[in-house]
Amino acid sequence: MEQEKSPEMAQLTAIINSEIRPALQMHGGDVEIIDFHDNILRIKYRGACGCCPSAMFGTLQMIEETLRQKFNPEISVVPA
Helix, strand or coil: CHHHHCHHHHHHHHHHHHHHHHHHHCCCEEEEEEEEECCEEEEEEEEHHHCCHHHHCHHHHHHHHHHHHHCCCCCEEEEC
């Protein structure tokens, strides 16, 4: 997919790999980037995060806040 090669996608992937993924993996979870379009990042939870009720609120909020600080203050993150 062309989008995967974009500078924005590369930056998002780097932030998720270094800042977000390790925190989720410590608790048996993970996250997958589905797509990024119009400043909306769609993600899919994996592992423990996929069935945890707090994933829809707590971790989603953490992911969005991290990406707003390190990538773009206007980004929105939504579960796929």
